[in-house]
Amino acid sequence: MELTNLQPGIEVDSFHVGEKIHEGGMAVLYRVERQGGEFPMLMKVPRMEFGSHPSCYVGFEVEQMILGKLTGMHVPRWVASGTFEDTPYLVMEYVEGRSLHEYADHAPLPADQAAHLVAALATAVHDLHRQEVIHLDIKPANVLYRAGGEVVLVDFGLARHFHWPDLVEEAFHKPVGSSAYISPEQIIGNRDNPRSDLFAIGVILYQLCTGRLPFGEPTSLSGFRLRLFLDPLPPRHWVPDLPAWMQEIILHCLEVDAENRYATAAQLAFDLAHPDQVPLTERATRLKRSGLSSIIRRWWQSLRTEQRKHEVPTTHLAQAPQILVALDPGVGQEALLRAILAAVRRAAAADDNCRIMCVTVLEPDISTDQETGHELVNSLYTQRLVELHHWAAELQLPQYRLRFHVLEGANAATVLLDYARQNHVDQIIMGARGRSGLRRILGSVSARVVAEARCTVTVVHAPSA
Amino acid sequence: MKVAVLSDIHSNLEALHACLAHARSKGAEQYVFLGDLLGYGADPKACLEIIAPMVSAGALAVMGNHDEAVLGGFCENLAFAARDAIYWTREQLGQPERDFLKTLPMVSRKDNAFYVHASAVAPERWTYIDNVVTAAKCMKASGSQLTFVGHVHHQTLYYTAGGGAAQVFIPVAGVEIPVTQHRQWLAIVGSVGQQRDGSPPAAYLLHDQHRESLTYFRVPYDYLSAAGKIRAAGLPERFALRLEKGS
Numbered sequence: 001m002e003l004t005n006l007q008p009g010i011e012v013d014s015f016h017v018g019e020k021i022h023e024g025g026m027a028v029l030y031r032v033e034r035q036g037g038e039f040p041m042l043m044k045v046p047r048m049e050f051g052s053h054p055s056c057y058v059g060f061e062v063e064q065m066i067l068g069k070l071t072g073m074h075v076p077r078w079v080a081s082g083t084f085e086d087t088p089y090l091v092m093e094y095v096e097g098r099s100l101h102e103y104a105d106h107a108p109l110p111a112d113q114a115a116h117l118v119a120a121l122a123t124a125v126h127d128l129h130r131q132e133v134i135h136l137d138i139k140p141a142n143v144l145y146r147a148g149g150e151v152v153l154v155d156f157g158l159a160r161h162f163h164w165p166d167l168v169e170e171a172f173h174k175p176v177g178s179s180a181y182i183s184p185e186q187i188i189g190n191r192d193n194p195r196s197d198l199f200a201i202g203v204i205l206y207q208l209c210t211g212r213l214p215f216g217e218p219t220s221l222s223g224f225r226l227r228l229f230l231d232p233l234p235p236r237h238w239v240p241d242l243p244a245w246m247q248e249i250i251l252h253c254l255e256v257d258a259e260n261r262y263a264t265a266a267q268l269a270f271d272l273a274h275p276d277q278v279p280l281t282e283r284a285t286r287l288k289r290s291g292l293s294s295i296i297r298r299w300w301q302s303l304r305t306e307q308r309k310h311e312v313p314t315t316h317l318a319q320a321p322q323i324l325v326a327l328d329p330g331v332g333q334e335a336l337l338r339a340i341l342a343a344v345r346r347a348a349a350a351d352d353n354c355r356i357m358c359v360t361v362l363e364p365d366i367s368t369d370q371e372t373g374h375e376l377v378n379s380l381y382t383q384r385l386v387e388l389h390h391w392a393a394e395l396q397l398p399q400y401r402l403r404f405h406v407l408e409g410a411n412a413a414t415v416l417l418d419y420a421r422q423n424h425v426d427q428i429i430m431g432a433r434g435r436s437g438l439r440r441i442l443g444s445v446s447a448r449v450v451a452e453a454r455c456t457v458t459v460v461h462a463p464s465a
Numbered sequence: 466m467k468v469a470v471l472s473d474i475h476s477n478l479e480a481l482h483a484c485l486a487h488a489r490s491k492g493a494e495q496y497v498f499l500g501d502l503l504g505y506g507a508d509p510k511a512c513l514e515i516i517a518p519m520v521s522a523g524a525l526a527v528m529g530n531h532d533e534a535v536l537g538g539f540c541e542n543l544a545f546a547a548r549d550a551i552y553w554t555r556e557q558l559g560q561p562e563r564d565f566l567k568t569l570p571m572v573s574r575k576d577n578a579f580y581v582h583a584s585a586v587a588p589e590r591w592t593y594i595d596n597v598v599t600a601a602k603c604m605k606a607s608g609s610q611l612t613f614v615g616h617v618h619h620q621t622l623y624y625t626a627g628g629g630a631a632q633v634f635i636p637v638a639g640v641e642i643p644v645t646q647h648r649q650w651l652a653i654v655g656s657v658g659q660q661r662d663g664s665p666p667a668a669y670l671l672h673d674q675h676r677e678s679l680t681y682f683r684v685p686y687d688y689l690s691a692a693g694k695i696r697a698a699g700l701p702e703r704f705a706l707r708l709e710k711g712s
Contacts, residue, residue, distance in 0.1 A: 057647075065643045083646060164642050165624060165634040 003045040003089060004028045013082065015043060015091060026059060026157070032091060034079075040094040041079055048088055059157025062167050064090055066156045070131055073150055074124035095152045100143035100204065107211040108239055111246040111275075114208040117145075119272035122201060124151035126265035126424055129194045129313040132162045136191060138200035139181045140207070160191050162312035180207075180217045184228045184256050187221075188302075194313045195258040198268060202253025202261075209246060210238040214254060228256060229298035234286045244284035245275040251283040256298060263320035263353035266424035270322070270355070270403070273423070279399045320353035321426035326416050326449075328360060328431070329387035336431045336462040341394055343429050343460045348397055356395070357403045358388045359419060361412040381406050413448035420453055427456040467492050468672040470654045472499035472582070472615025474516075475531065476506030476554065477658030477708070480667035481515060483686035484657050491671055491682075499615035500529025500569070500582030504547060505659055505704045507694035509535075509554045510562060517565045528569040529582040529615065530591040536566055542591065546701040553700060578672070579609035583616040593617050594653060601631035604649040611644065611672070612651045620655035620668050620681045624648050636681040643678050652679055658691075659704075665711040 003012070005028075010017045018031035021042065032043045046060035067078045067090065077093035103109065103117060121143055128135055135142075137158040144152045158176055160166055168176060169191050177186050183199035190196075206214045214232030218224050235250055236242050249271055255261045262268045271278050289295070325344050327337060348354055362384060384406045392402055409415035420428055432446050450457045469488035474481050488496070496519055503509045520526050531547070534540045535555055540548045558566075571588040573580040584592040584599065585607035594600050594614060600623035604612055622634045625648050636642060644650045655668025666683040673680070692705035 061645050061647075065645065068643065085647065163637045163640040165622065165632065167626075 003087060004047055006030060006045075012043070012087060012089065013080070015041075015080075017043065031094060034091075037079075039077065040096060041091055042094040044090045044092070046088055058167050060088060060090070062159060063156045065164065065167075066133060066159050066161050067092060069161065070128070070133060070156075072127050072131075073146070074127045074152055075156075076152055076154060095144045095146065095154070097145045097147060097152070100140035100145070104140045104204075104207055107208050109208050111209060111243045114205060115246065115249075115272040115275060117208065118201060118205050119269050120145070120149055120151045121204070122198075122265040122269035122272060123424070124153050125197050125201065126269060126317075128153060129197070129265060129317060132313050134160045134162075134192075134194050134313060135197050135200075136160055136186065137177055137181075138197050138204070139178045140204060143204075162192070166191060179219065179224060180213045180215065182224065183258070184302075185258055187224045187228060193258050194264075194316055195261045198253050198261050198265060199258070201265070201268065202250055205246070205250045205253065206232065206235055209242055209250065210235045212238055225302065228302035229295050231256065231290050231295075233289060234283075236285070237287055243275065244280050245271075245278040247286070248278055248280050248284040251286070263355075264317055264322075266317075266322055267320070267355055270357075270423050274403070274405075277403050277405075317426075319351050320355070321347075321351055322355050322357065322424055323347055324357045324359060324416070324420055324423070324425040324428045326359050326361070326412075326428065326430040327388075327391065329384065329391050333431070333462070336460070337391060339462050340429060340431050340460045341391070343458060345395060347427065347429065348395060348401070355401055355403065356392070356397065357405065357423065357425070358392050359405045359407055359416070360384050360388060361407045361409060361415050363410060363412075364408050413445045413452070416445070416449055417452055420455060425455055427458065428453055429458045429460060432459045432461050466494050466674045468495040468497060468578075468674065469493035469669060470497045470499060470580075470613050470652070470672060471657050471669045472613075472654050473501040473529070473618060473656035473658060474498070474503075474506075474512055475501055475656070475658035476503050476509040476512050477667075477691050478506070478508035478511045478515075479687045479691040480658045480684075481512055483684045484667050484669045484682075485515070487682060487684045488669065488671060491680075493671060496524040497573070497580055497613065498524065498526035499580060499613060499654060500527045501531045501615060501656075502526070502529065503535050503551075503554050503566075504531030505550050505695075505700075505707075506691065507698040507700060508691075509557050510559075513558075513562050513565060517562075520565075525573045525575065525580060526569055527573050527580055527582055528566075528571055532566050532569060536563060546703060550700055550704065553698065574609065576674070577610040579607035579612045581607070581612070581614055583614065585612060585614075591616065594623075594651070597623065597631040597633055600633070600651050601625070601629060604631065604651050605629070607649075607651075610646065610649055612649070613670070613672075614651065614653055615656065617653050618656040618659060618661045618668075619653065620670070621653040622679070622681075623651040623653075625650075636679075638681055638683040641673070641676070641678045641680045643676075646677070650679070652681075655681065655683075659707060660711040661707075663710070663712045665708060 006017050008019055015032040015034050020030050022029040028045045030043045032041050064081045076095055079091040082089040135153060142155045146152060158168055181200040181203045183196040185193050186196055203214055215227045235247050253261055327340055385404060388404045407415045430446050446459045471484055498516055502512060502516055534543060534551045540551050581588050584594055584603045586602050594603055595617055604625060620636055622636050623631045626632050652670055654670035657667050657669055665688045666685045668683055671680045688708045692708040695705040
């Protein structure tokens with residue numbers, strides 16, 4: 001059966017074929033239905049005819065392997081695959097939603113909108129990395145948005161699963177990827193760095209904010225290699241009023257040396273969701289490329305770069321955890337605060353790339369008097385923030401590893417749990433406090449956080465006298 | 466159907482018990498023994514008392530070089546210490562055990578799988594598959610989609626790439642690896658009874674035919690007892706040490 005040219009109404013295995021929705025160089029997509037199917041489905045048929053690009057074969061094989069293994073809302077649900085020889089096809093969930101490609105058509109977008117769109121993308125990429133997979137072909141067309149705003153990543157034909165043979169690498173022995181979005185390390189044949197996906201996200205952010213591609217779409221290998229030493233024109237060159245935090249984030253993602261990029265997609269997602277927390281460096285206001293001397297230095301390095309082996313994604317993520325420290329500063333609990341400080345110091349020493357999020361929760365409704373109440377809350381807010389900074393200063397960590405938040409909410413446990421979930425927190429460190437009568441009645445915050453958090457929770461006790 | 470593939474048991478009863486129990490808990494319904502049931506270890510008879518009835522009941526088993534050596538000859542191709550173990554093993558076995566060993570074929574095939582102790586290329590020569598060239602030759606000779614071998618004690622996965630060349634992959638224990646249909650795959654399943662990679666746990670492989678996947682396992686077992694029996698039997702000390710150190 002010629003699968004790339006099916007007529008609507010035909011049956012393939014148990015699937016009822018509907019309209020053809022896409023016909024590309026690599027694959028053809030159809031809507032399909034099946035008896036008892038619970039969600040919309042599509043069938044992807046690779047082009048296998050004579051003269052097809054060999055990557056069609058390998059891409060199909062890799063996608064079949066990896067998609068069948070991935071779980072969660074950020075990938076299309078996998079349904080079935082046909083046999084390779086007779087009926088090569090994949091059936092998966094059809095995600096009804098806009099692709100980032102459609103948004104990119106309207107670039108430049110306001111920075112806030114771009115940040116919102118890409119934060120969801122970074123969240124999806126983080127989820128992928130947690131499952132030992134690097135996508136390696138992140139581009140707007142492969143990013144779909146569900147109705148709720150969550151991103152679904154599609155097209156895993158170039159992806160890499162760290163616990164399986166890399167069929168793509170052995171098939172090509174040359175850089176594969178989309179020329180506009182491919183990272184420098186992929187160009188020199190390195191397919192084992194999760195931060196390659198962060199580079200692609202940086203290109204997308206640049207594109208959304210400026211309407212231009214930072215490296216164009218080169219077609220030759222020498223064109224590809226330019227990005228190994230020539231950094232892009234800063235986004236503010238094109239959009240002078242682009243917020244400094246956005247340029248900071250974009251250029252942080254586009255660092256040539258992967259080690260200088262964000263450590264994890266979770267950190268990137270956090271910064272996009274909290275622009276006011278982004279520490280600004282020289283990157284933020286740059287208007288020109290690097291000087292000639294650093295370009296020459298990078299060019300020289302690019303000629304002699306050795307491939308570095310990277311750890312598997314989850315090992316890498318484990319070295320860059322997001323640690324939430326919940327504390328109540330300045331309430332006369334010095335011994336407990338010192339104990340928490342010691343616990344955080346140990347965690348920070350163990351993992352070089354960890355992020356410490358210092359958080360305190362402010363209870364609302366301080367006063368019923370509208371006018372003065374508002375002011376009071378504002379000054380309390382500032383006071384708490386100052387206290388958090390003061391407490392954290394003793395950690396002696398660089399600014400980029402720290403974030404501070406004063407959260408508001410009547411129920412501290414609920415507020416902390418929500419914050420931890422939204423910000424991909426890997427560990428919560430908090431104090432065990434109080435044997436007061438009130439706590440006995442209401443139950444302690446830490447007990448509820450321990451019970452309900454979906455990450456590790458460390459409850460710190462002050463040393464007893 | 467899930468098939469447990471076990472190789473190079475080398476008379477290690479504790480390791481065999483542990484791997485069989487592990488495989489059962491993982492849902493194995495069929496068993497294949499890739500040879501070298503004997504040699505090195507102190508429990509040849511007890512191991513065969515487990516394996517021979519399984520073979521009568523439908524499990525597959527092929528001949529290994531140590532099994533062949535036990536049946537006779539001067540064992541020229543074995544190291545001196547290994548020969549000592551073979552001579553000792555000969556004394557432990559009776560006629561029924563020797564009769565069982567004589568029935569072992571050099572290779573076995575079932576469905577899309579090919580089983581051999583050393584290599585599908587001239588199995589009687591006991592070639593070691595320790596690089597992509599010998600692996601490619603072995604896959605070509607077997608002609609099957611899946612070839613399972615032992616002999617080399619390191620768990621390794623080879624597979625064909627474009628142009629007939631082979632690629633090598635070092636599997637991660639406990640991770641299921643899908644094996645796609647239009648390539649050939651060569652799995653070196655590792656050794657149940659004697660490790661050489663610095664880590665004592667026993668090794669075997671589970672082939673899930675329905676899901677078309679392979680999972681390499683490492684199973685902890687009581688290697689101190691197995692080593693103690695080797696010393697008590699007066700077998701070479703280095704074989705006991707090897708179990709304790711895994712190398």
